[in-house]
Amino acid sequence: MVIVVMGVTGSGKTTVGQRLAETLGWRFHDADDFHPAANKVKMHAGVPLADQDRWPWLRALRAVIEQALADKVGAVVTCSALKRAYRDVLAGGLPHVRYVHLTGDPGVLAARLAGRRGHFMNPALLDSQIATLEVPADAIDVDVALTPDQQVAEIRRVLSV
Numbered sequence: 001m002v003i004v005v006m007g008v009t010g011s012g013k014t015t016v017g018q019r020l021a022e023t024l025g026w027r028f029h030d031a032d033d034f035h036p037a038a039n040k041v042k043m044h045a046g047v048p049l050a051d052q053d054r055w056p057w058l059r060a061l062r063a064v065i066e067q068a069l070a071d072k073v074g075a076v077v078t079c080s081a082l083k084r085a086y087r088d089v090l091a092g093g094l095p096h097v098r099y100v101h102l103t104g105d106p107g108v109l110a111a112r113l114a115g116r117r118g119h120f121m122n123p124a125l126l127d128s129q130i131a132t133l134e135v136p137a138d139a140i141d142v143d144v145a146l147t148p149d150q151q152v153a154e155i156r157r158v159l160s161v
Contacts, residue, residue, distance in 0.1 A: 001074055001161065002065050004090060006081035006136075007102035008129040010109040011144050012151070013078040016102060019152045024161060026074035034060045048128045051085075058089040065091055074161075082132045099136055100155050104144030106130060 005017040014030050021028035035043075039053050061079055068075035081087050081099070091097040110126055140158050142151050155161075 001096045001098065001159075002068050002091070002094075003074075003076045003098050003100055003155070003159065003161075004065075004081060004087075005076060005078045005100045005102060006087075006139065007144075008080065008082070008109060008133060009126055010113040011102035011104065012148060013080070013102060015148050016100075016142075016151045016155075017076045017078040019148055020155055021076040023152055023156070024074055024076070026076055027068060029061070029064050029075060029077045031057070031061055031077065031079035034064075043125060046125060048125055048132075054086060055089065058086055062090050065094060065097060069094060069096060080129065081136075082129060083134050084136070087136060098159060099139035101136055101139040101141050102144050102151070103135075103141050108144060 003020065005013045005020065007013055014032070017030065018028055020026075034057055036057070039049055039057065042049060042053065058079075061077060065075070065077060077090075079086075079090065081090060087099065106126070113126060140155065142154050144151070146154065
């Protein structure tokens with residue numbers, strides 16, 4: 001199985017995804033590691049990515065998901081996956097892929113971003129990400145108000161992993 005931990009900036013995708021992968025003994029892949037430098041420069045400057053910026057990045061992540069499935073190993077992938085079209089590129093037609101949507105109050109997310117240091121994502125992009133988000137109907141929603149350990153426990157409970 002591949003679990004895609006998704007959500008807007010500041011939702012805790014990396015923290016929760018890493019902890020989930022560690023507790024399961026699965027591979028971990030952070031989508032931020034797959035962004036080309038040009039995308040990171042744009043986001044750092046507070047410029048939202050256009051779809052044409054995202055397609056190569058999403059295809060690279062799909063290759064990671066396909067490889068994990070081919071290797072028959074569990075993996076956790078973190079990715080904003082804001083639109084259905086992005087999720088279709090990531091895993092459309094692939095078996096054994098589940099989405100976990102980290103969701104919560106925008107004020108909580110903004111407070112997290114205000115305290116984050118050393119990340120390329122400009123906190124000013126939170127509003128554009130919230131506006132872009134197409135909430136998935138088939139995802140497991142997990143509230144970011146829970147601690148990361150509680151979020152991991154909830155994901156494991158719901159997915160029976």
